[in-house]
Amino acid sequence: MAEILSLREAVAALVRPGDTVAMEGFTHLIPFAAAHEVIRQGITDLTLVRMTPDVIYDQLIGMGAARKLVFSWGGNPGVGSLHRFRDAVENGWPRPLELDEHSHAGMANRYVAGASRLPFAVLRGYRGSDLPGRSPTISTVRCPFTGEELAAVAAVNPNVTVIHAQRADRAGNVQLWGLVGVQKEAALAAERVLVTVEEIVDALDPRPGAVVLPSWSVHAIAVAPNGAHPSYTAGYTVRDNDFYQAWDPISRDRDTFLAWMRAHVLEAA
Amino acid sequence: MAEILSLREAVAALVRPGDTVAMEGFTHLIPFAAAHEVIRQGITDLTLVRMTPDVIYDQLIGMGAARKLVFSWGGNPGVGSLHRFRDAVENGWPRPLELDEHSHAGMANRYVAGASRLPFAVLRGYRGSDLPGRSPTISTVRCPFTGEELAAVAAVNPNVTVIHAQRADRAGNVQLWGLVGVQKEAALAAERVLVTVEEIVDALDPRPGAVVLPSWSVHAIAVAPNGAHPSYTAGYTVRDNDFYQAWDPISRDRDTFLAWMRAHVLEAA
Amino acid sequence: MSWTSDELMTVNAARALAGARTCFVGIGLPSAAANLARRTIEPGLVLIYESGTLGSKPSRLPLSIGDGELADTADAVVSVPEIFNYWLQAGRIDVGFLGAAQVDRYANINTTVIDRGPGRPEGRLPGAGGAPEIAASCGKVLMVLRHSRRNMVERLDFVTTVGHGSGPGDRARLGLPGAGPVAVITDLGVLRPDPDTAELVLTELHPGVSVEQVCEATGWKLRVAPDVGVTGPPTSMELAALRELSDRGASDA
C-alpha cells in the first residue's frame, strides 16, 4: 500500500545511490520536483532511464548524479540541444556518462516487458540501423511459426520509477490523465514506485482518459504542487515554454548552470 | 473511413463465407445482433475466434455456420455448459467443429500480436499444461538475453472483427466504455472491422474509461439498438441474466434450439 | 443454526483468504468465497477479475465475471491483455482462487476434456480460461470445488492447469513462480499439500463429516493428517453475510 510521505522522506526512503531510476512523463507530467530532491539529497551513481531525457536529466547529469543514461531521444523539445548531457558525453564533465541508446519504439517495449515481468520484448525495429551495434540490450529473435527474424529488446526493470500525477486519494490510489505516455509501464516495471501529486483528494471521481494506479502498486506518494514545472500537469498547470527556452543559455555554460542550480534547487525547497 | 450502413448491408459487405471472424466482447458488449444477421444471411464455413464463446457462438455453431473454433473458455457464464458447442464437438452435429484451444492469457496475447502486426507474442504461459500438445499455435521461444524459454503464441489476424459499442459519431469514430475487454486488440488485428452501435451521435463527448477507435480504423458501422442482448451495453441496457438461464433448456435439445432460432432469429429482423 | 454443505464450503473458502491483500477471482465458486471474505474476514481484500477489473466491490454476487457492477465499483478497469500481462503475469497478485472440474492428488486441474472410455467421444468441458496462468503466477493458489469421485480423481484425463505437477520440485523445474495450491476447500473438508511430498492430505473435516465419508468421495487413496482437525462451524455473521449475498445474486457466480 502506498504511504503518503513528504517529498524529502519519500526520496530518502525509495531512492538509493547506485539505483537504476526511471523518471517518466512524455513532455507532460515530468517529475521535476522529485528530481530536484534527488539532487539536494546528493544521491549519485544513478543509472537514469527515460525515453526523452529533457531538461530534467540535463540537470541531474550536470550535477553529477548519473553514471549511465538509458534513453531514446535527448534534446530540449522545440529548443535544441541538452548542453549538460552533451558536455558529459563529449567531455566527461562533471563525470563520464555511459550510454545505452534505443529508438522510442524500443524503449517503450522495454518498459512493456518490464511491466509484464518478461525478460524481453519483440518488435519490428532497428532494421538496418547502426543502433544495435552500440547496445547490448538489442538483439534478435526468430518467430517459431513463420521463421521471421525480429528485433528483441531487453526488459527495463528500474529499482525505482518516479512519476508525477494529478492526484491521489487518501488510500493512496493515484490518478493521472492527459498524455499518459509510458508512465503506467514504467511504474509497473519498477521494484519501487514514487508518485508526486498536485494534491490529495477524498475521492478520485472518474475522469476521461485517466489511468489509475491502485494503492497496492505504489510505494510512496508525496504532495508536490506544480511538481512538474517547467513541464505541466493537465488540468492544473500549463507548460512553461519560456523556461525551456531560457534553459538553453543557462545550461550552455558550466558556471552559469551551477549558479542556477545552487540558487534554484540546492538552496530552494 | 468507416461507412455507416444498415446491419444487413454491413454484414453482407464485410463477412464472407470461409472467413476467420472474431466477435469479441468479454461478457459485456457482445455483438449478438450482428451474429444473428450472419446466421440470417447463411454465411458459413467460418473460423470463429473468441476468448469466451458464450451463447453467441453456441447459436452460430448450432446453426452450422462454423467449421472451426479458436477460443479459451466455452461456457454459459454463471449457468453451465454450451450445449450446441458440446454437441458439435462431441457428436459432430450439425457438422464437425475443429478446435484451436488456448488459455485466456494466450488468446489475449494472440490478439495483441495481431494488432501489432507481429507474427507472435511471448508470455509466461502453458508451463506443464497439456494444451500445447493440442495446438499448432503454441510454441516456445528463447530469450536472447537470459536464455530463458518462454511460451510463444501465433498472432491472430481475423478477416473480420465484429464488436458492439455504445456509439459512434457521424464521422464514424467509435466510442465504447465499461469493460472494454480485448475489443481494441481484436479490431486492430483484423483486415476489416464491423462495429454495431446503440446510436449515432453528433459528437462523442469524452467519457471516463472510454476507448475510441478512429473512423479510419473501422470499415463499417451499423446502428443496432440493444444489439448486445442478452449481453449488455453499459449506460444503455442491463444484462439479461434470465435469458442466459433460459438458454440452458432451449439449447439442450436440437429441435427446441432450431425452433427457437427460427422464431427469434431467422424470422425476426 | 443450520447450514448446507455448500455454505460450509463457501464459508471456509472465504476464511482461507484471511491475510490476503489481493485475489484474482476465477469464474465459478471462487467468486462467492471472495465476495464473502470481503464482507467478513478480510474487508480490505482487493478483488481482481479477468474481465479487467481491479478492486471490484460488488454489492451482490455477480452472475458472470463481466457483470456491470464489477466495473462500476472498481478502482480501475483495464483491458483483458493488460490484466493478464501487467497484473497477473507480473506476479502482483497474492492469491489466485480457482474452481475446477477434475483435480488430482497433486492439485493439478482438468477443465478441458473428460475421457469417456474407448469408442466414445471425449466429453467437453469449458476449457482453460485464465486458470493456467493464474495458478502459475499468483503468490499462492486456493481451490474450491464439491467433493466427489468424479471431481477428485486418481488420474486427470487432461492437465489443463498445473498445481504441483508430479510432486515436489516440479513447479520450480517448470519455472512456475508462485507457490501453487496451498488448500483445496470442498463441501466435506480441507485438503492441503504435504510439505514433503506435495500430495494433498486431508487436514480438516467440516463439522459433522467423517474421515470415511471424505475418503469415499475421493478418487485416490486419500492420505489423512494424523491430527486431522474440524473446521469451526459457520458463525451467524458469516451465514448472514453469505445469505444476503446469495439472495441478491446467483450463488454459483
Added chain:
Amino acid sequence: MSWTSDELMTVNAARALAGARTCFVGIGLPSAAANLARRTIEPGLVLIYESGTLGSKPSRLPLSIGDGELADTADAVVSVPEIFNYWLQAGRIDVGFLGAAQVDRYANINTTVIDRGPGRPEGRLPGAGGAPEIAASCGKVLMVLRHSRRNMVERLDFVTTVGHGSGPGDRARLGLPGAGPVAVITDLGVLRPDPDTAELVLTELHPGVSVEQVCEATGWKLRVAPDVGVTGPPTSMELAALRELSDRGASDA
C-alpha cells in the same frame, strides 16, 4: 509578396501531404508542415504524434510534441507503447514526416553522433526518437530539412534510420514494409529518389534558386533531373495560414 526560404520549405513540405489521410508527425520542422497542410491542401489530414495522440487539431504550432493542446483536441489519446505498437508498427499510417540532422544520397538519416575527426570526441545529436520505426512502417516517408553541406552529406557518420539503405532492393532485403522516403523537401528545392537507383535527384527548385546553388549546398555530387521543375510560389493563402500558425506558436515545433 515576399517570403523566406524557410517559408518556401514549409509550404512545399505541406503540399507534399496532398492526398495523405494520416501522418505520423516527427518532432521538428515536420510539425509546422503537417499543421499547415491541415489548414490548406489537406484539411482532413489526421495528425498522429508519438506522444500518443490520434487526430490532434491544434490551433497553434505546438512547441513540443507533448503540448497539452495536442491531447485536448485529439480524437483519441493512447499510451506511448500503444502508439508505436498498435498504430505505427501495424502499418496503419500513410505518411511518416521526419526531420533530420544528416541525410545521405539514399535518404538515410543520422540523428545520433557526428564524427569530428581523429582525436576529437564524437559530437552528440539527440538520438533516434521515433524515426527508425516511422521510416520503416509508414506507407511512405517525407523529409524536411535545411539544405547545407553539413546536413546533406556524402557519408553518414552513423545510420540511425534507414531510408533506401545502399540502394534499390535494400528495404525489401531488410524487411522494411513501407515504401520509404519519396521526397526530401529543403529550403532550396525538392529531391526525390530515382526509381531505378533510389538515389536522391534534384527534381524541383524553389523559385529564385539555381541548380548551382543546390549542388553547392549538397555534400555529394548531386544528380539533377533532366526536366528539373520549379515549385509554385507560395500562395497568399498559404503564407497567411503559415504566418498565422507561427505567430501563435513556435515555428520550429
